[in-house]
Amino acid sequence: MSRPNLKSVKREIADAFMEESKMLWQLLANGFVNGCLFALTAFGFALIYNTTRIFHIAHGAIYTAGAYLCYVFLVKLGWNMPLAIILALTLTALLGILTELLVYAPLERRGASLLVALLSSLGLYIALVNFIAMVFGNETKVLRPGVEATFHFGPIILTRIQFAQVITACVLLPLLLLLLRLTDWGKKIRALRDNPTLTEVMGVNTRVVRLFVFALGSALAGISAVLSALDIGMDPHIGMPALLIAAVALIIGGVGTFEGPIIGAFLLCILQSLVIWQVSARWMDAVTFGLLIFFLLFRPQGLLGQRRRLEEALT
Amino acid sequence: MNYLWHILVMINIYIILALSFNLVAGYTGLLSLCHAAFYGIGAYATTLLMMKAGWGFFPSLLAAILLTGVLSLIIAVPSLRLRGDYFVLATLGFQIIVFTILYNWVSLTRGPYGIPGIPIPKVFGVEVNTVFRYFLFSGVIAGFCSLLLWMLKTSPFGRVLKAIREDEIAAAALGKNVSGLKVTAFAIAAGFAAVPGALFAGYMRYIDPTSFTLMESVFIIAIIIIGGAGNFIGPVVGAAFMVLLPEALRFLHIPDAIAANMRQIIYGLLLIILMRYRPQGLFGEYGFE
Numbered sequence: 290m291s292r293p294n295l296k297s298v299k300r301e302i303a304d305a306f307m308e309e310s311k312m313l314w315q316l317l318a319n320g321f322v323n324g325c326l327f328a329l330t331a332f333g334f335a336l337i338y339n340t341t342r343i344f345h346i347a348h349g350a351i352y353t354a355g356a357y358l359c360y361v362f363l364v365k366l367g368w369n370m371p372l373a374i375i376l377a378l379t380l381t382a383l384l385g386i387l388t389e390l391l392v393y394a395p396l397e398r399r400g401a402s403l404l405v406a407l408l409s410s411l412g413l414y415i416a417l418v419n420f421i422a423m424v425f426g427n428e429t430k431v432l433r434p435g436v437e438a439t440f441h442f443g444p445i446i447l448t449r450i451q452f453a454q455v456i457t458a459c460v461l462l463p464l465l466l467l468l469l470r471l472t473d474w475g476k477k478i479r480a481l482r483d484n485p486t487l488t489e490v491m492g493v494n495t496r497v498v499r500l501f502v503f504a505l506g507s508a509l510a511g512i513s514a515v516l517s518a519l520d521i522g523m524d525p526h527i528g529m530p531a532l533l534i535a536a537v538a539l540i541i542g543g544v545g546t547f548e549g550p551i552i553g554a555f556l557l558c559i560l561q562s563l564v565i566w567q568v569s570a571r572w573m574d575a576v577t578f579g580l581l582i583f584f585l586l587f588r589p590q591g592l593l594g595q596r597r598r599l600e601e602a603l604t
Numbered sequence: 605m606n607y608l609w610h611i612l613v614m615i616n617i618y619i620i621l622a623l624s625f626n627l628v629a630g631y632t633g634l635l636s637l638c639h640a641a642f643y644g645i646g647a648y649a650t651t652l653l654m655m656k657a658g659w660g661f662f663p664s665l666l667a668a669i670l671l672t673g674v675l676s677l678i679i680a681v682p683s684l685r686l687r688g689d690y691f692v693l694a695t696l697g698f699q700i701i702v703f704t705i706l707y708n709w710v711s712l713t714r715g716p717y718g719i720p721g722i723p724i725p726k727v728f729g730v731e732v733n734t735v736f737r738y739f740l741f742s743g744v745i746a747g748f749c750s751l752l753l754w755m756l757k758t759s760p761f762g763r764v765l766k767a768i769r770e771d772e773i774a775a776a777a778l779g780k781n782v783s784g785l786k787v788t789a790f791a792i793a794a795g796f797a798a799v800p801g802a803l804f805a806g807y808m809r810y811i812d813p814t815s816f817t818l819m820e821s822v823f824i825i826a827i828i829i830i831g832g833a834g835n836f837i838g839p840v841v842g843a844a845f846m847v848l849l850p851e852a853l854r855f856l857h858i859p860d861a862i863a864a865n866m867r868q869i870i871y872g873l874l875l876i877i878l879m880r881y882r883p884q885g886l887f888g889e890y891g892f893e
């Protein structure tokens with residue numbers, strides 16, 4: 290056995306270091322791509338939560354439904370991709386509207402508490418997800434077979450669909466934020482967020498605005514579900530983790546803001562990548578929810594929230 | 605015949621779970637999503653004390669009750685000042701963290717492999733080794749727990765909890781230590797949840813973390829919502845209904861493949877319908893309003 294000379298040891302260390310930094314870059318990139326996906330879900334959830342204050346657990350079921358609707362059109366019926374996706378998203382938005390019409394609006398009219406709405410939402414989640422599982426089975430389904438083409442950016446490798454995920458989020462999210470600021474509907478949504486009673490007094494039909502918010506939020510959940518399903522497939526239970534990450538992202542970013550959940554989703558996903566790198570994927574959930582509890586206790590207004598929103602949220 | 609006793613054992617276990625959860629949800633009006641975490645901590649603590657320390661069933665159970673009560677303070681003390689959804693979210697976080705620990709602390713809990721070969725409980729030297737005996741055993745314990753909870757309910761402590769539920773500010777104005785009482789109620793309920801955990805472990809003689817998931821917490825909430833919260837009859841009826849429903853579906857000859865989903869769909873729809881038309885549940889007196 291020959292003694293390893295100093296030079297080769299040095300090179301090995303350097304190589305290992307390169308590998309390590311390469312992996313870090315790749316993990317950060319994966320975190321960013323996941324952040325794009327979850328930012329879409331979180332933005333949809335925030336649209337609904339900020340305006341109606343309903344903790345919309347069924348958002349997770351609608352997310353799942355979006356992926357499965359796309360599966361029906363694309364795989365079962367064999368239609369082409371753009372048509373399948375557009376139809377799936379339209380139906381997902383419709384599902385959101387139905388949820389508001391059949392479940393939340395009656396509770397709102399009765400003046401039921403938000404906990405009652407939360408429990409109804411939980412019931413809807415359970416019923417919808419199990420309906421999907423009953424029809425399609427519990428096993429994983431894929432939207433497209435085969436291996437994806439990849440792109441190399443220095444040390445980072447992205448698949449084509451990951452690339453599409455990034456583009457979609459980077460186009461859609463700034464556009465939506467802009468529309469919320471500039472358009473009439475955006476103004477109505479922000480008014481509803483700030484003060485529902487006053488908005489109604491000013492002659493805005495808040496019921497229609499709520500329907501619009503549910504449609505838009507659900508479609509966003511559908512987009513992110515379809516994009517994720519194109520990459521890693523789907524099973525009936527993908528909705529719950531997506532919903533939980535969206536909710537945590539909203540709390541971290543700041544309830545009552547629309548930029549907050551986006552920032553929260555990116556932070557959370559990059560943090561999860563770092564946890565995978567330094568600890569293990571198995572402790573990811575513990576870190577995510579530890580962070581949630583930390584924020585709830587020490588900074589309940591989130592990163593961007595204002596103190597005023599907190600006091601309103603707590604009364 | 606064993607089939608019938610088995611169902612009754614499960615009903616006994618869920619009655620204690622539901623009645624203890626009722627102390628938090630029904631009397632104090634706090635919707636907690638981590639009751640299954642306490643159930644799990646109780647099951648694991650009893651099991652580990654019996655198997656690693658060689659203690660008997662009852663000493664292990666008493667230690668597990670104390671441990672669960674104390675551990676519940678970790679989440680209760682900080683999060684009870686949060687209200688509404690924020691409290692629900694904090695307890696949800698705790699539930700998921702406890703599950704992650706049970707699942708990943710392999711050197712202690714054996715993680716996903718679970719713990720097999722849990723010793724059979726002994727009462728005065730007699731092994732509770734048939735299903736019928738276990739039914740009697742769990743029935744006596746469930747009866748004893750119900751009695752304790754009944755005494756708690758009718759005590760001044762129980763009445764103050766209801767006062768807090770109805771109007772927290774008024775209770776505080778009358779000089780009641782609202783947050784202290786809430787924390788106490790939460791810890792007592794958590795301690796009681798350790799009892800069904802121990803019963804479950806001793807009955808199944810095998811536990812793994814999948815019995816103590818978020819969905820199990822949701823199941824406990826569904827018992828309270830469907831039966832009704834805030835009194836005694838509601839949780840008992842809810843527990844019996846929720847345990848019997850899958851058995852009833854079995855007799856309707858619904859194929860096993862869809863029976864599990866069917867059952868969940870029924871729970872879900874029942875939750876929606878009850879929240880809309882009867883938020884206090886079938887027999888309850890409190891509706892989270």
